[in-house]
Structure formats: structure tokens, C-alpha cells
Amino acid sequence: MxxxxxxxxxxxxxxxxxxxxxxxxxxxxxxxxxxxxxxxxxxxxxxxxxxxxxxxxxxxxxxxxxxxxxxxxxxxxxxxxxxxxxxxxxxxxxxxxxxxxxxxxxxxATGKKYLYRVDTNRFPDPFKRLYTTHHPYRYNLQNMQAAIQAIVGTHDFSSFCSSKTDKENKVRTIYEATVNYDEASHELHFYFHGAGFLYNMVRILVGTLLQIGDGLKPVNELERLLEAQNRNEAGPTAPPQGLCMMEVEYPEDPFK
Amino acid sequence: MxxxxxxxxxxxxxxxxxxxxxxxxxxxxxxxxxxxxxxxxxxxxxxxxxxxxxxxxxxxxxxxxxxxxxxxxxxxxxxxxxxxxxxxxxxxxxxxxxxxxxxxxxxxATGKKYLYRVDTNRFPDPFKRLYTTHHPYRYNLQNMQAAIQAIVGTHDFSSFCSSKTDKENKVRTIYEATVNYDEASHELHFYFHGAGFLYNMVRILVGTLLQIGDGLKPVNELERLLEAQNRNEAGPTAPPQGLCMMEVEYPEDPFK
The missing domain is CATH 3.30.70.580 (Pseudouridine synthase I, catalytic domain, N-terminal subdomain)
Incomplete structure (x- = not known):
């Protein structure tokens, strides 16, 4: 067939x-x-x-x-x-x-790209409520931008993996991770490009990064968590609706 | 109070x-x-x-x-x-x-503005299906742009009013009416600014304009319909989800 x-x-x-x-x-x-x-x-x-x-x-x-x-x-x-x-x-x-x-x-698959969208409007935009997470609090973008760099490279992401996983090996490689504010949409865009991701990994990373942005956690929190290898020490799992799987990469594009 | x-x-x-x-x-x-x-x-x-x-x-x-x-x-x-x-x-x-x-x-209220969004992608965009109408057919934009000018001014819009209305007077004044293609979103944007609108008026206008764009009706169809004053001769009522009430105008902005 x-x-x-x-x-x-x-x-x-x-x-x-x-x-x-x-x-x-x-x-x-x-x-x-x-x-x-x-x-x-x-x-x-x-x-x-x-x-x-x-x-x-x-x-x-x-x-x-x-x-x-x-x-x-x-x-x-x-x-x-x-x-x-x-x-x-x-x-x-x-x-x-x-x-x-x-x-x-x-x-x-050799790589995947994810986007996580956060609506920073004071009140949630009715047209985006299904595609963003609402987070209207003051945040420090520079601190999140500095913090997110810690995950680039090959690390044990045990702290950022749901306990419901069936995967033994928690080592993953992240090629690129950024967070930016988009003026036009009033949205924070968290972008992740990696070889692979663990169960809930992007959402736990975003939940923790928002805590850093809010000043609830220090800028070096992600470094500490990568060492701690303990899900219970990381931030909450950010809600699902902000997350979108953008692209899957293959050695050769099957659709070319 | x-x-x-x-x-x-x-x-x-x-x-x-x-x-x-x-x-x-x-x-x-x-x-x-x-x-x-x-x-x-x-x-x-x-x-x-x-x-x-x-x-x-x-x-x-x-x-x-x-x-x-x-x-x-x-x-x-x-x-x-x-x-x-x-x-x-x-x-x-x-x-x-x-x-x-x-x-x-x-x-x-002295004026209202409406936007009607049409998704022209070959297959409907899953993220826009609730906010646009899908119309993947070839269309002639210039013909729609020429046709839409006929409604600007004060006219009897009986042909463009649902029979379910309770309004006797079908004369309304349109200040501006445009249709444009938005490259970024692959959408047709129908924009209407008028002193007032009848029941289903924008949706019947869009339904008729799409017929003109598709070549099913001649470019001067709206002129003919304004004279005919007969709902049964106009095009179909375009679906509700493409329509958005954008603004209501008052002699003095109550929120200023």
C-alpha cells in the first residue's frame, strides 16, 4: 500500500x-x-x-x-x-x-517549532481567548529574555516534564528559544525550536518564565531548575490554548 | 439613578x-x-x-x-x-x-461602521472559521469595487432588507463602502460606514457583491436592485460569522 x-x-x-x-x-x-x-x-x-x-x-x-x-x-x-x-x-x-x-x-522528525502566545491586554480579547493565554500583569521582558537563554543547548529537562510521561530519557536539545513582545497584537510570543520536547515541556517552561517576568522568581531560575531535575520545583504548567505546534522538520522535506 | x-x-x-x-x-x-x-x-x-x-x-x-x-x-x-x-x-x-x-x-447614534471578512484561502483557515466566511472561488475584485460605489449616498434599500423587519422606512444613507483584498490574511474586507442599516442589510449586500465578483451578476446589479426595491431579486444573505460591528458614532463621543 x-x-x-x-x-x-x-x-x-x-x-x-x-x-x-x-x-x-x-x-x-x-x-x-x-x-x-x-x-x-x-x-x-x-x-x-x-x-x-x-x-x-x-x-x-x-x-x-x-x-x-x-x-x-x-x-x-x-x-x-x-x-x-x-x-x-x-x-x-x-x-x-x-x-x-x-x-x-x-x-x-529532526526538529520541532512551537509558539506560545500570551494576551497581555488588561482584559482578555474575546477573539483570542481560544488561542492565547491571558496574563495582564506587569512583567519584565528583559528578565525573561535573559532567563530563556539558559535552556538553549543540550540539557536534562526533568524539571520541565509532566510526571505523567513514559519517557525515561529527559535529555533534549534546544536550538533556539526567544520571547518577544508584539506591539500590534499586544501579545508576548514565546518561540521554541528544538530537536524534541518532553510532555508539557513548553507549557512548564512558559509557566516558569512568566513567574520570572513577574518577579516571583530570579532571572537564573531556569539554570537552577535544569540542575535540580525536579518537576515540583518548576512553575505551573501554562494553559493549553496559548500553545501551537508550528512546524516539524525532517532531513528532507517530504512535501517538496 | x-x-x-x-x-x-x-x-x-x-x-x-x-x-x-x-x-x-x-x-x-x-x-x-x-x-x-x-x-x-x-x-x-x-x-x-x-x-x-x-x-x-x-x-x-x-x-x-x-x-x-x-x-x-x-x-x-x-x-x-x-x-x-x-x-x-x-x-x-x-x-x-x-x-x-x-x-x-x-x-x-449618528453612524455605524461594519466590517465583513471573507477567507479566500482554498481551504478554510481553522483559526478563522468563526470570524470569516469561506469563499475560495475566483473573483473579480475590480468589478466588486466598481459595483459597491452604487450604494454610497441616500437610497431606498428595500432590496437589501430581510422580510422579517418591522421598519417601514427603508431609506438609509451610506457614507462610505469599500472592498479590498488583504494580502497578509488572504481576506476580502468589505467595509461599510453609514448613518444606519436595515435588518441583514450588510449581509445581503455582501452576498450580492460576491455574486458580482464571481461573474454571476453584472457590475451594475446593485443599481438595478436599488431601483427594483424587492428583496427577492437580491443575492443571498451572507453567513453571520463574517460580520463584525466595528463602531457606533455619536455627535459627541460619550467615552471622551
Missing amino acids: PRYAAKLQYDGTHYVGYQVQPNGPSIQAEIEKALKLMAKLPKGQHIPTSSSGRTDSGVHALGQVIHFDYPAAIQPDSMLRALNSILDSSIRIIQVAQVADDFHSRYH | PRYAAKLQYDGTHYVGYQVQPNGPSIQAEIEKALKLMAKLPKGQHIPTSSSGRTDSGVHALGQVIHFDYPAAIQPDSMLRALNSILDSSIRIIQVAQVADDFHSRYH
Whole structure:
């Protein structure tokens, strides 16, 4: 069966996350339902999909990548049109490509980019409440910008990983991490580019960085936490709706 | 009792519209509930509010204006903070002012501005689906720009008014009407500034203009419809979610 990769965007607001869960609708279930309908599969059969990584309930994506084997050879653009015509408008496939039989959206990924958006308006913007976290307090941007540099490089991120993880190895490499204020939108933008991320890692980093910005923690707090290797010492997990998976990188762009 | 004016923004997605309706939650009911709670009114009593005009189910606002009489003199900023702390984040009060006892948000309004956003992406952007209408077809922008000029001035807009209206007089004055393509967002922006608007007027105008853009109707269609004075001859009512009430004008800005 030919293998396909697809790049997708979704508004995660009304989903339990990317991955199939017993307690509510998931992006994965919606896509597999659409594939099954397209392929006219009999009851009991389905087309399993794999993603570059799960996203949590309420987390969004602008560049999630998945792959699956489809029972027929179909032009990628026909596949894209067919899927989009079935899927709810909260999910949109933006690219489809036929890929090598051994392509794997997760194992072959070499990097990921995340954006975390914080609405700093005094009162939350009604049009952004699903896509930002509201944080109207005074903050020191310079302190957050100085602090965030500590995570660049290869570190043990145990302090920034949910205890619910099943991963043993907590060492990850971050290529770039920045925080900036966007005048036009009145938003703080936390940007992370790394080889890989642990469960809730971006959200715990943002929760801790906001504490540093608020003056509740010292500027060198992230350095201390990297050494402490203890989740209980880090800041709170920032809410899901501010987080968006922006891009997944591969040695060779599967959609080129 | 002192009279207050408030300017508000709302995401109309999950409301039946501005005005109280028996069939679901309304912005007005949410605000009156918040005012009642603030004023600690006994059961059966409430603080009625009036708006500059109703907005339909699913229609949004960035500058709706309302007024109400409050049983105590409160600092406008305290009122603003108290209301926002009670209201759901889909509604935000952005300004409050104490106004003259005879100020009326509807009768004193001298102008209104509306924006209608159309997502022209091939597939609908998941993050805009609640705030735009998706229209991925080829269109002729120049034809729409030429056509829209016909409505500027004072005209009988009977062709562009829902039959559900209770208004006898269908003559309205439009100061400015434009349509432009926004490169950054891949959106068509229809902008209307007028002394007043009829029920569904903006949405029927946009529905008809899109037909002109698509080549289904000639460029002089709006002129013909202004003369025809017949709703059945105009185009469809464009969906609510693309529409946003941007601003209400008064001879003197009540919030200055």
C-alpha cells in the first residue's frame, strides 16, 4: 500500500488532543474517520495514522505532520481535496505527498517549532481567548529574555516534564528559544525550536518564565531548575490554548 | 439613578445575538445578569440595558455601545473592572462612562461602521472559521469595487432588507463602502460606514457583491436592485460569522 504524509492545521479547542482518547473527540479519530469514508472500508476495518507527536487537549497546530498507508494510489492533490471536503472546518489538511514506504512522521522528525502566545491586554480579547493565554500583569521582558537563554543547548529537562510521561530519557536539545513582545497584537510570543520536547515541556517552561517576568522568581531560575531535575520545583504548567505546534522538520522535506 | 454607557466587544459565535431571545444565550442577558449580580438586586428585579442595535446570532462586535441606569454612583473604571470580572471571556467591556440622563445608545447614534471578512484561502483557515466566511472561488475584485460605489449616498434599500423587519422606512444613507483584498490574511474586507442599516442589510449586500465578483451578476446589479426595491431579486444573505460591528458614532463621543 502506498504511504502518504499529510501536513495539517487544527483548532484544538474542542478536541481532547491529537491522539485518540476514550473521553472525547480527537483530531486523529476525525482524520481516520475521513480516511475510512474515502476508502469505503467495510465495518471493523480502518486506516491507522501516526503523527509527529501528540498535542494536548486545547493545543493547536499550524504544521502537524502525520503519515498513513492508503489502500489505493491516489494523486496527492485529490487526497487533499477529498479529506478537506469531509473534515470539519476546525481541521484543515494543507499538504499531502506520497512518501517512501519507510517514512515515519515521528521517528524521522529532526526538529520541532512551537509558539506560545500570551494576551497581555488588561482584559482578555474575546477573539483570542481560544488561542492565547491571558496574563495582564506587569512583567519584565528583559528578565525573561535573559532567563530563556539558559535552556538553549543540550540539557536534562526533568524539571520541565509532566510526571505523567513514559519517557525515561529527559535529555533534549534546544536550538533556539526567544520571547518577544508584539506591539500590534499586544501579545508576548514565546518561540521554541528544538530537536524534541518532553510532555508539557513548553507549557512548564512558559509557566516558569512568566513567574520570572513577574518577579516571583530570579532571572537564573531556569539554570537552577535544569540542575535540580525536579518537576515540583518548576512553575505551573501554562494553559493549553496559548500553545501551537508550528512546524516539524525532517532531513528532507517530504512535501517538496 | 445615574446613567452609564459601555462599549463592548464580543465573539458572537455561541450567542443567539445581542438581544434577549427565548431560544438561547444572548449578550444582553449575560450583561444584565452581571449587572444584577454587581448591584445585589433581589429576585425579580433587574437592570434593563439598551443597545445601539441588535446583532444577529453568530455576528461579532468590536465596538457595540449600550446604556443602562445603575442604582448607585460608581466610578466608571470600577464598573468596567467589576463587569469584566463577572462576564465570560467571550464578552469584554472596553470602556465605561457616566453619561447624561437622556443619553440613548440607539436614538442618539449618528453612524455605524461594519466590517465583513471573507477567507479566500482554498481551504478554510481553522483559526478563522468563526470570524470569516469561506469563499475560495475566483473573483473579480475590480468589478466588486466598481459595483459597491452604487450604494454610497441616500437610497431606498428595500432590496437589501430581510422580510422579517418591522421598519417601514427603508431609506438609509451610506457614507462610505469599500472592498479590498488583504494580502497578509488572504481576506476580502468589505467595509461599510453609514448613518444606519436595515435588518441583514450588510449581509445581503455582501452576498450580492460576491455574486458580482464571481461573474454571476453584472457590475451594475446593485443599481438595478436599488431601483427594483424587492428583496427577492437580491443575492443571498451572507453567513453571520463574517460580520463584525466595528463602531457606533455619536455627535459627541460619550467615552471622551
